[in-house]
Each structure stands twice: as C-alpha cells, then as structure tokens.
Amino acid sequence: MKRVLVVGAGIHGLVTAAREHIAKNQVFIVEKRKRIGGRGTSEESFGHQLEHGPHLLLKGGELHKMVKKLSKVKPSLRPLRPNKILVVGHGILYPVNNPKEMLNLKMGRDQVRENALRLISGWGQDIPERRKALLKGRLCVVGEGWAGLIGRLASTLEEVGVPIQTGMKITESYEGGVVTSKGLKIEADEVRMCDGAPVGDAIKVATLDVVLDNR
Structure with a gap:
C-alpha cells in the first residue's frame, strides 16, 4: 500500500x-x-x-462511468437534441426534414451550422468524436x-x-x-x-466535457 x-x-x-x-x-x-x-x-x-x-457530460465517457461505478444513485442526464437547437439567424442545427440543408451541412458548405456544431461539441475545436456524439444525442446536460x-x-x-x-x-x-x-x-x-497547473503531463480536457486520463 x-x-x-x-x-x-x-x-x-x-x-x-x-x-x-x-x-x-x-x-x-x-x-x-x-x-x-x-x-x-x-x-x-x-x-x-x-x-x-x-x-x-459525454454519456458512456470515462467520467460518466466513474460516477456510475461510485454512486449508488444513477446520475440524471438530459441529452442535447441537435434537431431542437436553434442557430440564431440560420435555423435548426440539424435540419432533418430538409435534405438540401442536410447535404450542405454534411459537405461542410454550411459554415454557420458547422461553427455552431464545433462550439457546442468542442468549444470551437474540431473534435470529430464529440461532434459525432452530439449528433447522436450522447452529449448531455447534468440534471443535478x-x-x-x-x-x-x-x-x-x-x-x-x-x-x-x-x-x-x-x-x-x-x-x-x-x-x-x-x-x-x-x-x-x-x-x-491535479490542481490545473502545467506540471508534468498535460491533463486531457475536452472543453465542455471532461475526459480524465491521468495514467
């Protein structure tokens, strides 16, 4: 010990x-x-x-797993619904009922929506796995x-x-x-x-969510 x-x-x-x-x-x-x-x-x-x-909080991510393992009560999570998020001046973030706008978004032609996706999922950074998690409803607001x-x-x-x-x-x-x-x-x-100071190996932080990897 x-x-x-x-x-x-x-x-x-x-x-x-x-x-x-x-x-x-x-x-x-x-x-x-x-x-x-x-x-x-x-x-x-x-x-x-x-x-x-x-x-x-990333549902199924490392912090979520740790909280579930340690806590007797299941944490309350409310997933973000990309088809319910309104981009001011441009419309719904994920326009599921508009094939043309969906194509523009997937092809990277809709810069306003693309910037909104990056802001919400990665605080402006291009983090593909978090972008995918947002579109699949795996980025959640913590109820408590x-x-x-x-x-x-x-x-x-x-x-x-x-x-x-x-x-x-x-x-x-x-x-x-x-x-x-x-x-x-x-x-x-x-x-x-673990005080946030730049000592030793950097702590991996995925902006809006925290990914803990101190190994």
Missing part, C-alpha cells in the same frame, strides 16, 4: 483519488480553496441553474448540475475514509512529500498534481 497525496479537489483530483483508493492505496486530498469542485461548480440565478467550467456530481464523488470518498482538507495551499514539492504555505510538511510516497 502506497501513501498517495492528491493536490486539488476538482473533478480530476477527486477521480484520481477514487482510482487510487480502488487500487488499495492510502489517499489524502488537499485543496487550496475553501471549497471543492474546482471549475466544476453550479449556481442558481433568477430561477436558472448556471454551470461554471464543463457543461456537457456539476456541483451535484462533485458532491457525489466527495461524499463517496469520505465514506471510504479518504480525507479532503480545504484551505491548504502547496508551495513546494520534493521527493517524499510537499510543503504547505504554513510550513507544514506532508509526507507521501507519490504526489499527484
């Missing part, structure tokens, strides 16, 4: 901690903010739920919000004895542990940096 310190209690950090626990390691999480979740948070405004950070998913992950970790310490900023790392801003040394066999 290894002592693993996870730095960052966002989606990446919580899932990393869950994986390490499943691997029978002793895990401890530290977060510099006073709240957990990182960019994956939600808030209500004038009766509407607003999401910060990632917005759409991202704060709900974060809560599921955090409560599951606490139930199995993985502590999460907030308000603890790491200022230095060394072989065998880290040092906090208050001078406290935390020893660990391995340190996983």
Whole structure:
C-alpha cells in the first residue's frame, strides 16, 4: 500500500483519488480553496441553474462511468437534441426534414451550422468524436448540475475514509512529500498534481466535457 497525496479537489483530483483508493492505496486530498469542485461548480440565478467550467457530460465517457461505478444513485442526464437547437439567424442545427440543408451541412458548405456544431461539441475545436456524439444525442446536460456530481464523488470518498482538507495551499514539492504555505510538511510516497497547473503531463480536457486520463 502506497501513501498517495492528491493536490486539488476538482473533478480530476477527486477521480484520481477514487482510482487510487480502488487500487488499495492510502489517499489524502488537499485543496487550496475553501471549497471543492474546482471549475466544476453550479449556481442558481433568477430561477436558472448556471454551470461554471464543463457543461456537457459525454454519456458512456470515462467520467460518466466513474460516477456510475461510485454512486449508488444513477446520475440524471438530459441529452442535447441537435434537431431542437436553434442557430440564431440560420435555423435548426440539424435540419432533418430538409435534405438540401442536410447535404450542405454534411459537405461542410454550411459554415454557420458547422461553427455552431464545433462550439457546442468542442468549444470551437474540431473534435470529430464529440461532434459525432452530439449528433447522436450522447452529449448531455447534468440534471443535478456539476456541483451535484462533485458532491457525489466527495461524499463517496469520505465514506471510504479518504480525507479532503480545504484551505491548504502547496508551495513546494520534493521527493517524499510537499510543503504547505504554513510550513507544514506532508509526507507521501507519490504526489499527484491535479490542481490545473502545467506540471508534468498535460491533463486531457475536452472543453465542455471532461475526459480524465491521468495514467
């Protein structure tokens, strides 16, 4: 059994901690903010739920599988219907009842709709697998919000004895542990940096959805 310190209690950090626990390691999480979740948070405004950070969850993707595995309650997902999304000034994103417009879209001749597809599926990037997922209804809005998913992950970790310490900023790392801003040394066999800082291998992030691959 290894002592693993996870730095960052966002989606990446919580899932990393869950994986390490499943691997029978002793895990401890530290977060510099006073709240957990990182960019994956939600808030209500004038009766509407607003999401910060990632917005759409890929059904059947890695994060979805992890949440289903850890949580006793199935997450509520509402798939986006491309034939219900209106592109302002141009019409329905996926014009299923108009063969000519469908042909233009498939041939890449309809730049307005193509830009809308890229924006929704890949935040402006051309990510073919996510574009395909959107058109097949596999990109979903999380019914409980991202704060709900974060809560599921955090409560599951606490139930199995993985502590999460907030308000603890790491200022230095060394072989065998880290040092906090208050001078406290935390020893660990391995340190996983999941705080969003450009350290080590890049975390794969598919914009509106999060694809976690820390291997």
